[in-house]
Amino acid sequence: MPYDGSPSRRQLLSGAGIAAGLAAVPLVHAGHAQSKRQVTVRLDWIYQGPNAGFMVAQDKGFYEQVGLNVEVGPGKGSGNTAQLVASKATQFGFADGYVLGNGVSKGMNIRAVAGLYRRDPTAAVVLADSDIKTPKDLEGKTIAIAAGSTQFQQWPAFVKGCGLDASKIRIVNIDPAGSPPALITGQVPAIAGYALGQVPSVEIRGNTKARVFWYADCGVTAVSNCIVVHNDLIKEDPELVRSFIAATLKGFLYGRQNLDEMIAIARKYSPAIEPAIARREAEMSWQSWISPNTKGKPFGWMSEKDWEETVEVLKQYGGVTAPLQAQQLYTNDFVPTGVEFIPPPADADKM
Incomplete structure (x- = not known):
């Protein structure tokens, strides 16, 4: 659902592929009395083409299938989103990995649990x-x-x-x-x-x-936008993290294969979205989904080498002087491993 202002390989991405991908996480069926859990995610920026996968996951019922009802809130920049996650004002955030690293170096107890823009955009x-x-x-x-x-x-x-x-x-x-x-x-x-x-x-x-x-x-390696959570959430509710990630990634992958539908869904959240702009934004974002070190890996999976090089860039050019290690910034423990999660290369879309 739109945010209400509270703080609170191509063939495999068919409907059958979506269902198979979510089979690995607990499902909540319509006939069950169990109520859906309310969850919030704060985006990096306003509603737009590149982050529309979250909206797709909610609109298409991917979150519902894993027992979640997600409020997708617009952001005010990755720095602000990281702060909201660190303060537990939102369970999930969509934020830049470079910004995440800077925040962790200053004491934020947060971590990337799935990498989406794995190549510097x-x-x-x-x-x-x-x-x-x-x-x-x-x-x-x-x-x-x-x-x-x-x-x-x-x-x-x-x-x-x-x-x-x-x-x-x-x-x-x-x-x-x-x-x-x-x-x-x-x-x-x-x-x-x-x-x-x-x-x-x-x-x-x-x-x-x-x-x-x-x-x-x-040669600039800097992991960009990731799904970010507080480390306490990882310890206290790992299944929530796992379920949210699987459903979210499905939303992004479905949107890539159904671009017009994705844009229509995004416009439910913000009618001001210009379809032509949103389309090109999404196409450009696909260029950042795969880095050389994540080629052939499931969407969301992050490379230790990419994070190590991100840390080096932060130390050399980002003003980070505190001790910082790549292992502090990410985990792949919750990323789904099915082949239906492996995205096509950017050039497959003839951009």
């Missing part, structure tokens, strides 16, 4: 018809990045990985919401941010094409 974005054809062409140009953002913190790693001369690139501060308009109108020749949010806005609202230079393509 951050990128430098330019217009396709610009003279910036490769990352090297950014030298001598200006790029707009929100000061203090994840993209800003990871910028030095991108520059190093691409072999760029940082002294030849001018950085200007910009509000994230103002980045796409600034690029479209030519105020700046390049912007950096989450590609899954910026590229759709540039392409649809600007009626143009964008060229994307993924940070990941220059």
Whole structure:
């Protein structure tokens, strides 16, 4: 159900595949007197294409099948969502792994229990018809990045990985919401941010094409959005965690195979959602579902190496000085292992 304001391989993803995937967790049938458990999840941001899988899981009854009724609440950024999970104001959160790592280093008792954006979705974005054809062409140009953002913190790693001369690139501060308009109108020749949010806005609202230079393509490894819980919930109710994850992942996988239906469901939560934007957002998010180290693994499964490299980026560029180990940040204990949970590669959707 929409949030009410309280704090509180392609063939396998058919209806039969959905049912099989949920068979491993306890089911609650309509004839049973057992009432559904009320659960809350706070998203990373407003209702949109990339996070619509949660809405699909509720609307299609995947949560109901495991005895849950889930309030899906919009977020105000991963940092805020992580704080809500840490304070137990919500049982589940959808938050960036880089932000999670920063929070844990400062004492938050939270952990990722399923990784969705397992490849860094951050990128430098330019217009396709610009003279910036490769990352090297950014030298001598200006790029707009929100000061203090994840993209800003990871910028030095991108520059190093691409072999760029940082002294030849001018950085200007910009509000994230103002980045796409600034690029479209030519105020700046390049912007950096989450590609899954910026590229759709540039392409649809600007009626143009964008060229994307993924940070990941220059060697930046940073686990992004995950399902996050308090460590106490893992100890006190592991079956709740397991059931929620299985149903949620089914929602995302079903939405990928039924994109128009997913967008229609998301618009029940927010009629302001623009279908064309939401479609492109979802398509861009699929580029981040699989990292080289998670290829062929079930959706949600996280790589220790990816987390170790995320920790290194945090220590080198994110200001983390406290002792921090990858094992503190995640667990794969609750990720379903069925083959129906293995997502197709991004290029299977011909983006």
